[in-house]
Amino acid sequence: MLDWLKKWYTNKFSDPQVVTLFLTLLIGFLAIYWLSGMLGPVLVAIAFAYLLEWPVARLTKLGLSRTISTSMVVISFITIISLIMMSILPAAWAQGRNLARDLPSMIESGKSYLLELPDMLPGVISAEQINLMIQTADERLMSFSKEILSLSLASIFDLVAVLIYLVLVPVMVFFLLKDKDSLSASFVGLLPKERTLISQVWNEMNGQIMNYIRGKILEILIVGAVSFVVFTLFGLNYALLLAVCVGFSVLIPYIGAALATLPIALVALFQWGLTAEFGYLMLAYAIIQALDGNVLVPLLFSEVVDLNPVFIIIAVLFFGGLFGFWGIFFAIPLASLVKATIKAWSSRIYPDSDSGTGDEAKHAVE
Template sequence: MLDWLRKWYTNKFSDPQVVTLFLMLVLGFLALYWLSGMLAPVLVAIAFAYLLEWPVARLCRIGVSRTLSTALVVLAFMGLLTLILMWVMPLAWYQGRTLLRDLPQMIEIGRTYLLQLPELLPGMVSDEQILLLMHSVEERVMAFGRQMLSTSLASIVSLVALLVYLVLVPVMVFFMLKDKTQLSAGFVQFLPEERKLISQVWHEMNIQIMNYIRGKMLEILIVGGVSYLVFTLFGLNYALLLGILVGLSVLIPYIGAAVVTLPVALVGLFQWGFSAEFGYLMLAYGIIQALDGNVLVPLLFSEVVDLNPVYIIIAVLFFGGLFGFWGVFFAIPLASLVKATIKAWSTRMHPAEPENA
């Protein structure tokens, strides 16, 4: 057994570049795991910097200086983001308050539907099971209300930190874009001279992360906007709030779409009951999800998401458990990093045979 382990170690870690790449990945994961809370503004700035690098690069190509391009793009992005938030946030907040106000009435309607189940399904559902289920739901709703109250009180304390982030993040984004070359050169100085394998993995991941963040932002806007328009056309209550939830659900592949279906279905059910309007709503929602999964995602991420859905779900669960929200957001790039590392590692250990002339 020891001989086998020694041979495996010698075969896989005999190249110093492999050892360096492995140590860098381990140190990077440990740093994110232990310092993710402190580094949250930096991670936000990096995500925005990747998002805005494309328009900055396009302006530089037509002769605009890097500094001026960065200033124009950052100012335009912050202005657009401010306008969107000034319009969306008050409406979403109002609809959220309305939803909480209507929640007791919705619970009563749900209780009425549940009490009818023993008559509709005799022998399968009993009155005792329904009462136990309603008691459990009421307890969970009360616990959720208490949690929301404590969260709102705690948010007052974190308001100062939020204001600090609103100042720090744009400043960091500006300098990350403006001084991209200098920052990259400073980081490279810490790497060993023999870094061909690291450069190979980093070049592949740099392109994938940029495409992924840009594509994910576009997917959120498109799916959320289309969902809001469809819900508004149907006259669904809380259309904006539900549209935002549907848009944000694409951050969690597969799982998010399944989870956000529940509030959409419940609101439609409480508003119309088991009627034709409810059926048409769920059909339209299903079409949106189908177009997102089968048309939009392949179009936006054709060069990024080359992973089996099982691996993506495992990556979401694993990295989300390690790093929280940022682990979920970067689950696909992190899974792609693991795949690229294994590919480069295997190529290094087992180079392709040259073709015969």
């Protein structure tokens, strides 16, 4: 066993290209893990720079200079985002206040539903079990309310950080796009000379990251807009607030859709009860999720949907635990990076192992 491990280690890690690749990835992961708080604006700027690189490149091909193209795209992007935020945030905030105001009556209605269960299901569930469930739910609600209050108080002190993001991120996005070639050359100069394998992995991942960020933004907008139209047609309360939640739920593959279903079902249940309207709304919402998972996602992420759902969920949990929100957002590209690294590593040709394999095959044929 030890001889086999030694031979495997010698074959796989004797190549300096492999060692360089693994050391580079390790240093990058550790740097982001330990410095993610300080590097937050930089990571946000890089994500937006990837998003805006496509229109900047198209304008540059039309004959405009890189500086003019970058200026036009960044100004247009900031204007569009500002208009969207000014049109959505006030209405969503108002609906959130209404939801907070109506929440106590919704909770009381839920308790009345639960208290009727012992009469509806005699011998299956008892009144004591219902009372215990209600008491546990009240304790959890009180704890959650305290956490929300502490979070809101802490957010006051985070106002300075928000202002820093609003100022620094657009500036960094502009220079990342304008000086892309010089910055890339400077970064490449920091890498070791033995970087053929790094270049192979990077060339495979660079286009995937760009397409992923652009596709994820489009998915949020499309799913959120369609959900808002459907909720409005049904007359669902807090339609805009719930549609925003559904739109951002696509950031977390598979898990986000399940989490977004709960508030929609609760609001619809308290608004209509167990009626036909409730069933039709949940059916329409299920159709939206089915179209998103089976039509929209394959169209937008054709290069990464070959990952098994189990691997994607594991990547969300693992990278989310390491890097927080950005780990969740980039879970699929990071999983693709791991896959590309393993593929590049496995495709390396090692003379010792190849000759051994060839001799074995020759003996087998003979």
